[in-house]
Amino acid sequence: MVGIVGYGVHIPRYRIKSEExxxxxxxxxxxxxxxxxxMEKSVPGMDEDAATMAVEASRNAVRYCNINPxxxxxxxxxxxxHPYAVKPTATIVAEAVGATPHLTAADMQFACKAGTTAxxxxxxxxxxxxxxxxxxxxxxxxxxxxxDALEYSAGAGSAAFIIGNDGVVAEIDxxxxxxxxxxxxxxxxxxxxxxxxxxxxxxxxxxxxxVNASKGLMEKLGLKPSDFDYAVFHQPNGKFPIQVAKMxxxxxxxxxxxxxxxxxxxxxxxxxxxxxxxxxxxxKPGNRILVTSFGSGAGSDSFCITVTDRILERRGKNRNVIQxxxxxEYLDYGMYVKQRRTLKTL
Amino acid sequence: xxxxxxxxxxxxxxIPERYGLIGSxxxxxxxxxxxxxxxxxxxxxRGKMRDLKFCGRGKVYSYTVIHSPPSGFELETPxxxxxxxxxxxxxxxxxxxDSDITDVKIGTLVQMVFRKIQEDGKEGLIHYxxxxxxxx
Ligand SMILES: [Zn+2]
Numbered sequence: 001m002v003g004i005v006g007y008g009v010h011i012p013r014y015r016i017k018s019e020e021x022x023x024x025x026x027x028x029x030x031x032x033x034x035x036x037x038x039m040e041k042s043v044p045g046m047d048e049d050a051a052t053m054a055v056e057a058s059r060n061a062v063r064y065c066n067i068n069p070x071x072x073x074x075x076x077x078x079x080x081x082h083p084y085a086v087k088p089t090a091t092i093v094a095e096a097v098g099a100t101p102h103l104t105a106a107d108m109q110f111a112c113k114a115g116t117t118a119x120x121x122x123x124x125x126x127x128x129x130x131x132x133x134x135x136x137x138x139x140x141x142x143x144x145x146x147x148d149a150l151e152y153s154a155g156a157g158s159a160a161f162i163i164g165n166d167g168v169v170a171e172i173d174x175x176x177x178x179x180x181x182x183x184x185x186x187x188x189x190x191x192x193x194x195x196x197x198x199x200x201x202x203x204x205x206x207x208x209x210x211v212n213a214s215k216g217l218m219e220k221l222g223l224k225p226s227d228f229d230y231a232v233f234h235q236p237n238g239k240f241p242i243q244v245a246k247m248x249x250x251x252x253x254x255x256x257x258x259x260x261x262x263x264x265x266x267x268x269x270x271x272x273x274x275x276x277x278x279x280x281x282x283x284k285p286g287n288r289i290l291v292t293s294f295g296s297g298a299g300s301d302s303f304c305i306t307v308t309d310r311i312l313e314r315r316g317k318n319r320n321v322i323q324x325x326x327x328x329e330y331l332d333y334g335m336y337v338k339q340r341r342t343l344k345t346l
Numbered sequence: 347x348x349x350x351x352x353x354x355x356x357x358x359x360x361i362p363e364r365y366g367l368i369g370s371x372x373x374x375x376x377x378x379x380x381x382x383x384x385x386x387x388x389x390x391x392r393g394k395m396r397d398l399k400f401c402g403r404g405k406v407y408s409y410t411v412i413h414s415p416p417s418g419f420e421l422e423t424p425x426x427x428x429x430x431x432x433x434x435x436x437x438x439x440x441x442x443x444d445s446d447i448t449d450v451k452i453g454t455l456v457q458m459v460f461r462k463i464q465e466d467g468k469e470g471l472i473h474y475x476x477x478x479x480x481x482x
Contacts, residue, residue: 013352013444045443045444045461046421046422047422047443047461047462047463048461048462049462049472049475051462051472051474052460052474055365055460055474056459056460059460064395083472092365092474095362095365095366096365096366096460097473098366098399102451221381327482329446338421341421
């Protein structure tokens, strides 16, 4: 059965605390910070972008399963911060992991859910026999306008999943998507920062799509909320995933392992996938995981994933999520501005 | 050719070397070289070169902290440049990133990471390749 053969993440080393951002914008009371449930967020190094992080995560994924990268016949990279408007990130990744030239590759964009859609494409191609292995990636260095609530949450990170039929550490039992045209968040060409609908991003966007995709998946597979040992949701902040678990009647404790927004912020296309990696880092054979992404615009992809015995052999082959989160260096706001190269825009 | 496209053939040719740390090995005398060489200086015409992918681990042979950078790198100062001796033998020059400056010493173990090296302005190509970070 099709599933996850290997996975890897990359989280940049730098962090800024929400308190430090609040200090600059006169929000010492911590209203924004408490509202978001984010203590600190990841900040990319000056020489990091969506492509470099995708390469690091992908190399970790290849190391994890130790397959010959020439057997990867498709690479799809989901991001809303591709370094080029025209010229694929996927070719950079393909060359850097050693998968070229006998493969297909493309970039995807669907706000924060392009990474899970990349995995769905790999699943379809593996199941149909078109390819042996596919590499699906979610990677983002997201930007928030200085002073905007997004500045507290927009983090950076990447997660890569090798999908195949043989040697899976977790089977993907099924996937279900829910998509509508909803104008909750967008960025026009040439603009540095996105625009968003403020409170409109919650109810009709995040909650509606996440709940409907998750429910649709459970209906399709004949499962109920209590059948899952873990649940991972897209995490634009530290609070939405908890709320959505309550709406779906999933125990809040099952969300904790995959909820990293309080520590690294919203890593956009990588958010739900880093959460899944964090769960796979500790899950036991037989554990069932619900993963539901969300992308503004809007849509959700939901997956049911069952861990196999093989996961125990592979554990420790890789730098895991906790190691990435633990290795950190704090920036003050001045260093943060220098690092993000936003000197001009302020 | 515009200034934006001038170095393209050179950049393109160096992608395997910069992305994948591909160098050469002489099949006659087993000497390893980075970057790629077409002729083994030891064996000359008797040598036979093949591509070799280096593992990406090594140690600091020598280093210096840059405070007055070349143009394009002003925002990155201070940063560390090192001569890294690869596990397989050859030495190369690379920036050390994601590491405290005080952690970099002669003999420190380092590993290859994939980073942005340079951008040709806002319209030009982005150059990617290897840098190194201290092994934790
Ligand atoms: Zn020789």
